[in-house]
Amino acid sequence: MKYVSTRGITTLGRFTDVLLMGLAPDGGLAMPERVPTFSAQELEGLRHLEYPDLAYRIMRPFIDDVPDADLRRILRDTYTPAVFHSKDITPLTPLGSSGLYLLELSNGPSLAFKDVAMQFLGHMFEYVLEARGEHLNILGATSGDTGSAAEYAMLGKGRVNVFMLSPHGRMSAFQQAQMYSLAEPNIFNIALQGVFDDCQDLVKAVNADHGFKARFDIGAVNSINWARVLAQAVYYFKAYFALNLPAGAEADFSVPSGNFGNVFAGYLARRMGLPIGQLIVASNENDVLHEFFSTGVYHVRPAERVAATSSPSMDIGKASNFERYLYAITGNDAPQTHGWWGEVGQGRPVDLRGTPHWDAVKASGLRGGRSTHADRLNTIRRLDQTYGRLIDPHTADGVLVGEVYRRPGVPMVCLETALPAKFEETVQEAVGRLPERPERFEGIERLDKHFDVLPNDVETLKAYIAQKLAGRAQG
Template structure:
């Protein structure tokens, strides 16, 4: 399998190459040259597989540059009950007889769905770097959960350093404590004066400096990394099979979404042949994606217009993975995918102009892709947390509440609606307590975490300051290694 860029660059290499690449040289995102598909009989043959076996079946068509036995070992080492707290890895729970289900994705080390892919990245990074005799310096941005998931996955990885940017003061107290209390020599936390989109833009700006990127071996773990998206596609298969539906029957999925990576993984799973019906995109007050799927206009919000909400991991005004979706949409509307078209759209986005597809063949392709969307408010989240607790005895976090709230009006008679759980409620204790009047259960290992000493650097939204910081820390580590 060879990979290309959403903006037209060809021959990015194989899976292991794009794993370490981050952004493509033209600023685009890596995509496989084709999407492998399973026929109905092949889909049915996956039913009943263990999670590592299912992961291998789904991911192997995209990964042909790792030997079969090695890839199976990496997946078996990743998806273990000891790591994810349950032998099913991603168990499915029915919410009574409502037709709604929760796909539990938050039982990993950092208590968020990002662990489902990030734990695999930790394993495969170490494998590829060891095989090549290389090192990697990960530069990432987080609105809350990616950071802690990445840092927990990279603990003790001798060939990897992590520089994680987060918006200063905009994560929950638990999220901040998870990241900033880590005192590991290969972990560097940077709190940027700005919003998540500023952090994301800084990462992209550093990646755009080819000389700096090469000299300091810069890579990525955000959902711009293809391996993240691919690993996330697996749990859609797992959730679908857990429903026990007849062969070929559809299931709908609702996904709280800010950066569009999680729900794009569902679109990938459906493109591979999984019988997913609707993909429901749940937004909070930062409703860029809701606006697009209801009007056809994608209009990025500047930092000043990104609202601070009680589901902060979705406080995003520019959805990076949306570029992958539009890239594939050009193929559905024009008969062939077009990096040139995607590049033109993203030039508009970069210059602050909206991308308006309404009334075009592209919009017809969007409608045919069966995405629908909704949005929620703080009051909606509180009410939903309260109602799910009262009706089903289940506490959910505010992002999952966004999903449940938006999912309800999109339910179809006789079709199950699977809502993706995104985090355990303890990560957003204040909001949950506001909703139900009590604190959620806290895993023992995180007792008193907010009181731990924190180690992080506050930085202006300045790419040169960021590069100087990264270079300085890496040069220091190189000198230390040389004695």
């Protein structure tokens, strides 16, 4: 399988090349040159596979430059009950007889859905770097969960350093403690004076400096990394099969969405032949994606207009993976995608109204909705009272919007994105008590914190990276 850029480069290499690459040299995102599909008969053959074997079957067509035995071993090492605290890895739980289901993605090391892909990345990075005799310096941006998931996945990885940008003062106390309490020589936490979009823009700016990127071996673990999207597609298949539906019957999925990577993984699964009817894109008050799917106009919000909400991991005004979606609905038209993203970069909207592209959006199965602080409090409270199930505020956004789009007789699977323990203040406001947390995280907020505050300036960031890596080399 060869990979191309959403902006035109057609020679990005194969899977292990784009794994280490981050952004493409033209600023685009890596995409496979084609999307393999499963027939109805082939889907039936996947139905009863254990998670590592299912992951192998889904991912193998996209990863053909790693020997079979090695890929199977990596997946077996990644998806274990010891790491994910469940033999099913991503259990599916019905909410009574409502037709709503929770797909539990938050049982991993950092208690967030991003563990499912990030643990795979950790093992795959180690494998590829060891084979090549190389090192990688990961530069990432997080609104709360990517950072801790990446850092837990890279612990003890001798060939990988992690530089993680987060918006200063914008994460929950638990999220900050998860990241900043790590006193590891290969982990560098940077609290940026700005919002998540500023963090994301700095990551892209560093990647755009090709000389710096090459000199310091800069890579990515954000959802711009294709391997994360691919790994996340697997749990859509797993959830669908757990519903035990008749062959070909549809299921709908509701996905709390910020950077669009999680829901794009569902779109990928749909493109591969999984019978997904609707993919619901659930936004909070930062409703750029809701606006697009409602009106056909995608208009990025500047940093000063990104609201700080009680579902902070979705406080994003510019969804990076949306570029992959635009590329897909054009039929892989890179010049058109590049043109649109150029408009976005100039602060102008992408307006698809009245175009064949808008028809393609409507045919793609994606729908949008939004939630507010009051909505998520009510949803957390209602699910606790009705089903005895406590959820976090992001999952509440997904449940609320998913309920709006429910179809009679069609299951609605709501993706759980984090455990409520990560957002204690909001959960307590909703139900009047603190959520339980895994014993291994008791008292984490009292641990010493290790991070540096930096201004929103790319040259300062590059100097910081160079200084820290020089110190690592001397050490």
